[in-house]
Amino acid sequence: MSLRSNHDRIKHEELKRLVTYLSTVPSEDVCKRGFTVIMDMRGSRWELIKPLLKTLQEACSQICVALIIKPDNFWQKQKTNFGSSKFSFELTEDFEGSLDYNHDEWMDLRVALEEFICSAAHLLARLEELQELLCKKDFPLDVEGSRRLIEDHTLLRKKVLKAPVEELDQEGQRLLQCIRSSDGFSGRNCISGSADFQSLVPKVASLLDKLHSTRQHLHQSWSSRKLKLDQCFQLRLYEQDAEKMFDWVSHNKEVFLQNHQRLAWATSTPWSS
Secondary structure (H helix, E strand, C coil), X not given: CECCCCHHHCCHHHHHHHHHHHHHXXXXXXXXXXXXXXXXXXXXXXXXXXXXXXXXXXXXXXXXXEEEEECCCCCEEEEEECCCCCCCCCCEHHHCCCECCCHHHHHHHHHHHHHHHHHHHHHHHHHHHHHHHHCCCCCCCCHHHHHHHHXXXXXXXXXXXXXXXXXXXXXHHHHHHHHHCCXXXXXXCCCCCCHHHHCCHHHHHXXXXXXXXXXXXXXXXXXXXXXXXXXHHHHHHHHHHHHHXXXXXXHHHHHHHHHXXXXXXHHHCCCCC
């Protein structure tokens, strides 16, 4: 955490949200060991340290140690304990430690994963909304309403077919391969296989499975409802034709009865020789 250039613009709530977010990134095993915070105070005011430490403590209870780089005649690291006298931690190479970490690599992979998870969750929500439309059991009461509903149903299928499931699947598989391999996300061969990213493998795989299964279910539901809509349309056509027949009989029953009586009389009268 560098406070050298923007300490005057840092707000308490923004810093709190940032620390809270960062504390959710590592795997469960890493979180159990606690976090080490390095505060670069060079070029900043020393009186800012106390409120910053208070904010950190409020935002994350797993912080066990803080290392403060303060301005002095030489570079000096001051250690402040957060209530734990026994702790173990590693520092990155930037701070003369042995922890293998590349910030660019971490950021690239983390941003790509979050963009994928956000896009996959958004698409999944859209597919579930379409599924709700397909589960409706109401049917039109006339021919025109049935015809319009069939047209809408056809457009709904186009939306299902256009859903970018394959594109997200390719991106998800690429991310899974990067995490599982030793080549790294950007070819830097460092942190892709770390526990922080390994813990996201089940979530990514689960989202991919849900996308495929939901789309398959949508296809099945669409076909089932299409059959019912076609049957409804045929029924409404039959009802319409039957109604027209009843109207015709109602308006022409007198003529129909007279013609029927004449026909009956003619067939029942014997012919004279």
